[in-house]
Amino acid sequence: MNLPLLDDVLFVRGNHSFLLVAKVRNPFALCIETFSEEYCQGVSEGELVVVSAPEAGPLKPALMLLELVRTYHLPLLVLPKDHPGSKRISYVLSAGPEIWTDCSIRRGTHPEQHLICSAGELSGIRLSASANGVDISPFPESLTVERINPLLT
Amino acid sequence: MCTVGGPVDMDIPPDRVRGKDYRCNECGERFKGVGKHPMCPSCQSENVAAV
Numbered sequence: 155m156n157l158p159l160l161d162d163v164l165f166v167r168g169n170h171s172f173l174l175v176a177k178v179r180n181p182f183a184l185c186i187e188t189f190s191e192e193y194c195q196g197v198s199e200g201e202l203v204v205v206s207a208p209e210a211g212p213l214k215p216a217l218m219l220l221e222l223v224r225t226y227h228l229p230l231l232v233l234p235k236d237h238p239g240s241k242r243i244s245y246v247l248s249a250g251p252e253i254w255t256d257c258s259i260r261r262g263t264h265p266e267q268h269l270i271c272s273a274g275e276l277s278g279i280r281l282s283a284s285a286n287g288v289d290i291s292p293f294p295e296s297l298t299v300e301r302i303n304p305l306l307t
Numbered sequence: 308m309c310t311v312g313g314p315v316d317m318d319i320p321p322d323r324v325r326g327k328d329y330r331c332n333e334c335g336e337r338f339k340g341v342g343k344h345p346m347c348p349s350c351q352s353e354n355v356a357a358v
Contacts, residue, residue, distance in 0.1 A: 181353075183346040193326045194338045196346030196353065250342070267342070 155293040158286055163220065165213070165300040166290070171273035173255070174205040174216050175281060175288055176224060176304075184249055185229035186265045192229075195250070195267060202283045203249045208261065208273040211244050217304055219245050232265045246271050252282045329355045 157164060164175040178201045186193045197203075203224045205216045222228045230247065233240055243262040248270040256269050257277035264271075272279070275296065282289040290297075326339030331347035332354040338347065345355050 181344075181346065181351075183348040183351055185348050186341070191326065191339060192348075193341045194346065194348040195340070195342040196344035197342075198344055 155291065156284055156287055156289050157299060159288050160286070161303075163217065163302045163304050164288065165302050166276075167298045167300070168273060168275040168294075168296060171206070171208050171210050171276055172213075172216075173207075173270075173272065173276060173281075174213075174220055174302075175290075176203050176220055177201070177283065177288075178203060178224060178249065182227045184223070184227070184267070186232060186267070187229050188232045188265050189234045193265060197249050198251075200283055200285075201249065201251045202253055202281055202288060203247065204253050204270055204281055205245055205247045206255065206270045206272045206276075207245050208257075208271060209244065213302075216245050217302070219247055221304060223247055223249065230265075231262075233262045235260065235263050237263060252280065255279045255281070328358050330358045331355050 166173040178197050181198050183194045184197045205220045207216050240261050248267045250267040253270050255272035255276050257272055257274040259271050261271045280291050326341045329340045329345050330337050333352040334350040336347050336349040346353050
């Protein structure tokens with residue numbers, strides 16, 4: 155399903171979790187900090203920034219996280235595999251032209267930006283930036299999508 | 308749900324992210340870049356070269 159997306163944010167909800175999907179406004183270097191290295195990924199205008207809340211929770215911190223990266227270009231911190239802090243992470247973020255949701259990875263421990271941790275109900279979805287929006291495939295019937303103006307929330 | 312604290316995980320090898328070394332032609336910053344559009348993390352220039 156192709157959904158138009160410009161300056162607003164898509165609030166994609168399952169029954170027990172959600173995703174926020176937005177477009178990059180201006181290109182920037184996204185820094186990904188791992189235990190031993192820093193990687194920098196150029197993110198282009200029109201690519202996606204996706205926040206996943208695998209256990210749902212409040213919307214506002216998810217929007218804040220999205221804007222901290224999209225607007226203020228804060229780096230992403232990646233925990234080492236098996237780090238005990240993984241279970242404390244309520245929201246995760248990935249950015250790039252195409253992002254797959256996956257419930258079989260540990261939260262906050264993978265630097266790859268083409269994957270994002272999700273709940274099982276949202277796993278296996280491909281989010282792909284298109285010229286005027288985003289392609290979401292497959293699009294489970296249980297999903298609902300709302301548009302959010304981040305400036306008014 | 309996501310496997311936080313659980314036993315199941317994808318076995319992603321340690322060298323799963325392979326960055327290339329770049330130098331910014333504008334500010335001289337050296338960095339490890341990933342993806343198709345390397346960009347300097349210090350000055351945001353795309354005028355970079357692989358080293």
